[in-house]
Amino acid sequence: MIHLFKMNDMYFAVDTNSGLVHVVDEIIYDLLNDDSFKCDHKVKELENKHGRDIVSEAISEINYLIVNNMLYTEETNAVNKIKPAIKAMCLNMTHDCNLRCEYCFASQGSYKGEREILSYETGKKAFDFLVNNSGLRRNLEVDFFGGEPLMNFETIKKLVDYGRSLEEKHNKHFRFTITTNGVLLDDEKIDYINENMDNVVLSIDGRKSTNDRMRKTINEKGSYETIVKNFQNFVSKRMDKDYFARGTFTAYNLDFSEDVKHIRDLGFDKISVEPVVASPEEKYALKEEHLEILKEEYEKLTELYLESNKEENKKFNFFHFNIELDGGPCIYKRSIGCGAGTEYVAITPNGDIYPCHQFVGQDEFVIGNVDEGICNEEITDKFKNVSVNEKPVCKDCWAKYYCSGGCHANAYNFNKDFNIPYSVGCELEKKRIECSIYIKGKLS
Secondary structure (H helix, E strand, O other), X not given: OEEEEEEOOEEEEEEOOOOOEEEEOHHHHHHHHHHHHHOHHHHXXXXXXXXXXXXXXXXHHHHHHHHOOOOOOXXXXXXXXXXXXOOEEEEXXXXXXXXXXXXXOOOOOOOOOOOEEOOHHHHHHHHHHHHHOOOOOXXXXXXXXXXXXXXXXXXXXXXXXXXXXXXXXXXXXXXEEEXXXXXXXXXXXXXXHHHHOOEEEEEOOOOHHHHHHHOEEOOOOEOHHHHHHHHHHHHHHHOOOXXXXXXXXXXXXXXXXXXXXXXXXXXXXXXXXXXXXXXXOOOOOOOHHHHHHHHHHHHHHHHHHHHHOOOHHHOOEEHHHOOOOOOOOOHHHHHHOOOXXXXXXXEOOOOEEEOOHHHOOOHHHOOEEOOOEEOOHXXXXXXXXXXXXXXXXXOOOOOHHHHOOOOHHHHHHHHOOOOOOXXXXXXXXXXXXXXXXXHHHHHO
């Protein structure tokens, strides 16, 4: 299986099963289109257009790639030879928040339940659970999440210390991250986070009008002025450590490339602005009718990215344009994706364990608790058995080994079936991949 696409002045052929990307000329592109190189009358048409010798040479190049397993490669049966072990944990420090973002998947922090704060004792049990279920994995990840985790800052500090105390004893190393809306980000917290957190996600949607329409405080005021000041202070002290200014675009800002540009102009050079995932009934939801506009917008963003790359003080990293074309994960990992419920879990303030943070609040997806461990293996088995090659819509899709079939939670929440992906997300993902490949082609 191959995928052909053209963007501006460049032509590409992507071999699905090997992951190889070929930058080709127009003649090879035309020959590969609908397998024209196999059809005599189509070859004749191209010979009349380009010349017999040139077409003959191009066909030889195509055949060389096929013979050497670089084009039209066969499907490989993905076999997992590694015993599943948990390597990452999303630790919900709060089920509460000091913002009331309209699109919040976590119901403004409460996850459709009681507003709660994670205790130090429950947090310790969560760390013990992760260590005890991590097998031979040495490197473990903990994301301090919410709600707004900085509402429980003192407990975060205690848990970081506790995690470090486990490392030598169990031959583990923790990598800590935190996601914050920035309202409580003062100098004390900035210094602590910069010293202890390997990555930080800073939530901001872009322009003031964009951000404040969706990201309001409890008293219905905009958060932009407060968080921009705090985030700029934070980044000025972050040095070369990782972070992302992370936004969400909705039907209200289909011109989201302008929000990316605005975030860059604020001084943030590591950016992720992602599509909202919401029920079609919501006014801000992205729908099929928005797809063409959004695809064009990704192309605008691609040009902005390339233009910015020419000037040192305007360069920025865009999360969704970072794709691995050289090696990357094994075929098994690319078949199953994120590892929700097998390599990754989320833990709530009351100690319940979920396959991922997107399922928190849906009682049918509780797979255990920090006191007893994983008890509901019927649910975890469902996640273990989800593969991109078992999904009818995905198995013949050229992009399947880039997205691994998409988000399990989105598939379930929209279609009540892990094997039916969220269609709007699929289309946008494919466009992002094409843009990413084009960027790499232009910069190579």
